[in-house]
Amino acid sequence: MIFSDSDIDNLPSRYRAQLMNSVTGFKNAQLIGTQDNQGQHNLAIFSSVTHLGSNPPLIGFITRPHTVQRHTLENVRENPFFTLNQVNIDNFEAAHQTAAKYDKGTSEFAATGLTPVIKPRIPAPFVDESHIHIGLKVVDEIGIELNQTVLVIGEVIHLELPVFTLQDDGKIDLHQVDSTCISGLDEYLHPTPLKRMPYAKA
Amino acid sequence: MIFSDSDIDNLPSRYRAQLMNSVTGFKNAQLIGTQDNQGQHNLAIFSSVTHLGSNPPLIGFITRPHTVQRHTLENVRENPFFTLNQVNIDNFEAAHQTAAKYDKGTSEFAATGLTPVIKPRIPAPFVDESHIHIGLKVVDEIGIELNQTVLVIGEVIHLELPVFTLQDDGKIDLHQVDSTCISGLDEYLHPTPLKRMPYAKA
Numbered sequence: 001m002i003f004s005d006s007d008i009d010n011l012p013s014r015y016r017a018q019l020m021n022s023v024t025g026f027k028n029a030q031l032i033g034t035q036d037n038q039g040q041h042n043l044a045i046f047s048s049v050t051h052l053g054s055n056p057p058l059i060g061f062i063t064r065p066h067t068v069q070r071h072t073l074e075n076v077r078e079n080p081f082f083t084l085n086q087v088n089i090d091n092f093e094a095a096h097q098t099a100a101k102y103d104k105g106t107s108e109f110a111a112t113g114l115t116p117v118i119k120p121r122i123p124a125p126f127v128d129e130s131h132i133h134i135g136l137k138v139v140d141e142i143g144i145e146l147n148q149t150v151l152v153i154g155e156v157i158h159l160e161l162p163v164f165t166l167q168d169d170g171k172i173d174l175h176q177v178d179s180t181c182i183s184g185l186d187e188y189l190h191p192t193p194l195k196r197m198p199y200a201k202a
Numbered sequence: 203m204i205f206s207d208s209d210i211d212n213l214p215s216r217y218r219a220q221l222m223n224s225v226t227g228f229k230n231a232q233l234i235g236t237q238d239n240q241g242q243h244n245l246a247i248f249s250s251v252t253h254l255g256s257n258p259p260l261i262g263f264i265t266r267p268h269t270v271q272r273h274t275l276e277n278v279r280e281n282p283f284f285t286l287n288q289v290n291i292d293n294f295e296a297a298h299q300t301a302a303k304y305d306k307g308t309s310e311f312a313a314t315g316l317t318p319v320i321k322p323r324i325p326a327p328f329v330d331e332s333h334i335h336i337g338l339k340v341v342d343e344i345g346i347e348l349n350q351t352v353l354v355i356g357e358v359i360h361l362e363l364p365v366f367t368l369q370d371d372g373k374i375d376l377h378q379v380d381s382t383c384i385s386g387l388d389e390y391l392h393p394t395p396l397k398r399m400p401y402a403k404a
Contacts, residue, residue, distance in 0.1 A: 001368060005359040008259055011372070018372035020256035023336060023361060025230030025288055025376065026383040026393055027253070050252050051229070052264060053349040054222035057210055062254060086227055093399065100402040111404070134225060140348055146341060146355065147255040153348065157207040159225060166203060170213070170220035171386045174227065181228040181383055184373045186399045191228055191383055191391035197295065199388070200302040202313070 022184035026191075029087035029182045031095050032061065033116070033125040034075035041116055041125045042071045043108035045098050047182045049084060057156040059084065059136060064149050071104055073150060080138035081123050082154060085130035089178040092188045094129070122158055131177035133160040171196075224386035228393075231289035231384045233297050234263065235318070235327040236277035243318055243327045244273045245310040247300050249384045251286060259358040261286065261338060266351050273306055275352060282340035283325050284356060287332035291380040294390045296331070324360055333379035335362040373398075 008016060027047035034042045048062040063073050076082055087095040091114065098108040109116045109125065116125035122135035136154030143150055165176045180188045210218060229249035236244045250264040265275050278284055289297045293316065300310040311318045311327065318327035324337035338356030345352055367378045382390045 001363055001365040003361040005259075005357070008358060008361065013257065015372035016259070017256045018369075019361075019374065020259045020358070021253055022372075022374040022376065023334065023358075023363075024251050024253045024261055024286070025232060025381055026228055028227030028229065030227060048252055049226050050250055050264060051223055051226045052346065052351055053266075054219045055215065056349065057218070057222045058349055059226055062252060084226070089396065092396065096399040097402050100404040102404050106404075132225065132227075140346070142344060142346065142353075144254065144342070144344065144353075144355070147258065147260055149254060151344075151346075151353065153346070155207070156210060156222070156225075159205040159210065159221075161203055161225075163203040167220075170217035170224075171389070172221065172224040174224065174385050175391070179227055180396065181393055183376050183393075183395075186401070187373070188396045188399065189377070189393035190396055191385075191393040193385075194291065194294065194382065194390045194392055197298040197388045197390065200299050202302040202304050202308075 018184055026181040026183055026189065029092065029095065029180050029188065031085040031087060031098065031127050031130065032072050033083035033085060033127060034072050035079060035124050036075050037078045040105065041107045041109055042075050043098050043114065043125070043127065044072050045087070045095050052153060058153055059134070059156065060151050060153045062149050062151055073152070076138050076152060079123055082136055082138065083122060083124045083126045084134040084136065085127035086132040086177070087180050088131060089180060089190060091129040092180050096186070119158065131162055132172070134158070220386055228383040228385055228391065231294065231297065231382050231390065233287040233289060233300065233329050233332065234274050235285040235287060235329060236274050237281060237326050238277050239280045242307065243309045243311055244277050245300050245316065245327070245329065246274050247289070247297050254355060260355055261336070261358065262353050262355045264351050264353055275354070278340050278354060281325055284338055284340065285324060285326050285328045286336040286338065287329035288334040288379070289382050290333060291382060291392060293331040294382050298388070321360060333364055334374070336360070
């Protein structure tokens with residue numbers, strides 16, 4: 001089956017959103033925790049978290065100003081910190097529910113039953129039910145003019161994980177903590193390891 | 203186990219790279235096909251492909267100017283088109299091998315045994331062994347000054363996939379074509395569906 005650019009342009013909006021959100025392949029599932037200057041917590045699921053570099057350790061995510069995710073952007077503009085909390089088999093249903101359009105005054109923690117945890121040096125909430133916790137300071141924000149999205153970039157200043165997930169060479173074994181991935185807007189999957197490949201040489 | 207920012211800063215470079223590449227969670231595995239103005243093909247595996255929007259249909263990827271992936275960036279600057287080809291259980295080992303440092307004059311297709319396919323309107327090679335083929339025109343390039351990486355943005359102008367993967371609402375069932383995901387720099391995994399969640403309401 002082939003879709004040309006004009007075919008895609010003519011698709012109903014929801015159909016096109018499902019198609020375009022699933023066509024890029026599997027995505028990580030992360031809960032982003034933030035808080036405003038009054039200490040009000042926000043928690044939102046994202047599937048656009050991307051490794052940008054290891055030295056310095058930079059991680060980005062894409063957000064839009066006009067959706068439910070806007071509270072995350074508003075908060076990091078006030079208070080430039082955020083947490084990344086990996087979604088796993090036990091919490092993906094609650095994590096998905098954070099995508100609902102709650103008022104700014106409603107904490108998604110209270111609404112979904114997830115538990116906020118505060119750690120030193122990071123003025124933003126972590127999710128107790130997640131096993132891998134990353135604390136970041138916002139170091140840049142880049143606007144993408146083509147569609148008014150924003151790439152928010154954080155530098156990792158705190159990383160906490162179970163010691164049994166850490167392999168000898170520094171790789172984290174995500175399978176040990178039942179990490180999930182997302183396809184499209186709403187499907188959650190559990191990846192099973194196939195193989196680690198050796199360093200590729202010509 | 204806790205790593206502070208100074209702990210991370212003091213890690214050996216390869217250990218830090220393994221850690222930081224795996225901490226963000228699972229990533230899609232895509233082969234990016236490009237060609238220069240002389241028609242020389244290049245094929246490189248990427249795990250940073252990110253959905254940026256559905257209307258217009260925009261997809262980005264992160265690349266660095268100074269690694270083996272630079273041929274991809276050089277090519278799209280000459281000839282602003284690229285293809286995305288999903289990596290699956292049957293081709294992940296050949297796909298990983300495209301990361302080796304081949305000379306600019308060596309086609310990774312010839313080196314790895316993958317088969318180039320040319321389609322109308324896209325002056326860049328697709329990978330015959332992949333089941334989901336996306337053809338894109340480059341519409342923007344954004345430099346990330348913090349670490350000299352580049353976000354290349356393409357607009358989808360061609361999409362081809364097996365009709366049996368297409369669900370009624372437009373979502374693609376990636377499990378039907380044995381799509382894989384990547385953890386860190388070198389681990390390939392096969393995701394098994396858990397559940398599709400309903401639209402989240404407050």
